[in-house]
Amino acid sequence: MHIFTAADRTYILGLAALLKSVDLNVSQSGDEQVKISVVSTRIYSPQKEQLQKCCKYQIEWQELQSNYDQLLSVSGSKLPYVKLEPRKYTKETERLIWLDSDTIVLGSLKPLWNLDFQTLPIAASANFWGNPNNYQDRNPYFNSGVLVYNMKLWEEEQLSEKLLQNARTHVWGDRDQGALNSVLAGRWKQLDQIWNNHKTDDMSSKVMHFMSRPKPWESSAPNQLWLDMLSQTPFKDELEKIPNKFKGLSSFHLKCQRLDRWLREPILKFKSYLKQQKR
Known part of the structure; x- marks a missing residue:
């Protein structure tokens, strides 16, 4: 089994909880051959050593290899765009499970790994809010927080090249997710919502996804399941800092999130216009 994710220093606690959740649940399912690839920016050797202690499986660290500046929808972190180029960061695997670093695994991933793709290049769960680019x-329309790649078909169809070209010529408010849904429209296998569940009180979840702000590590009242995972890692002492470090930020993040929704589309369109003028 090959698991793929990405994080920067602002997501270290999220990554730690994810790694521990993989450690606890994958090992219980009897999967002994597990490889984890993490693409990172601004995570340094001491932190990587601590993160390795979160999980018994060897972590293969990769640095971000593309700047993605030529993509029209780039805003904020560029790490989500590694989903468009999985082969650049992972080798010699015919399938691949992507997990966002704000998820935790709560059950065996074997059903995903043994999935029948039925000649489709990717599997994902539907996005609860539909298409944010056109309501x-x-x-x-799928959410890109949990993906299962059919790498053989992915390479045969040169999908990374098609996705990057799409992202160069279209403005997507949801960045990588918009490009993925545009290129792969009608060509993805739908997973049950339990594999990418935004309902953080749903105990049937196999993968719980903390999609909204504040993230658990930003909240004065983090989700208990997430806390349970982090408390079993070398980062458990950070739990005491969370209430003070992020006190008052919950409402601030919500206000910023609303502002971002209002401003992102006009800003991205303006960036697109400027780039077209330079050509």
């Missing part, structure tokens, strides 16, 4: 669009 009137009722076509199926």
Whole structure:
């Protein structure tokens, strides 16, 4: 089994909880051959050593290899775009499980690893909020927080090249997710919502996804399941700092999130206009 994720220093606690959740649940399912690839920026050797202690499986660290500045929808972290180029960061695997670093695993991942793709290049769960680029669009639209790649078909169809080209010529408010849904429309296998569940009180979840702000490590009242994972890592002492470190930020993040929704589309369109003028 090969698991793929990415994080920067602002997501270290999220990554620590994810790694511990993989450690606890994958080992219980009897999967002995597990490889974890992490693409990182601004995570340094001492932190990587501590993160390795979160999980018995060897972590393969990769640095971000592309700057993605030529993509029209780039805003904030560039790490989500590594999903468009999985082969650049992972070798010799015919399938791959992507997990965002704000998820935790609560059950065996074997059903994902043994999935029948039925000649489709990717599997994912539907996005609960539909298509954020067009709320009137009722076509199926997936969330890119948990993905299962059919790497053989992915390479045969040169999907990374098609995705990057799409991201160079389109403005997507949801960045990598918009490009993935545009290129792979109608060509993805739908997973049950339990594999990418935003409902953080749903105990049927196999993978719980903390999609909204504040993230658990930013909250004065973090999700208990997430806390249980982090408390079993070398970062457990950070728990005492969370209430003070992020006190008052919950409402601030919500206000910023609303502002971002209002401003992102016009800003991205303006960036697109400027880049087109330079050509």
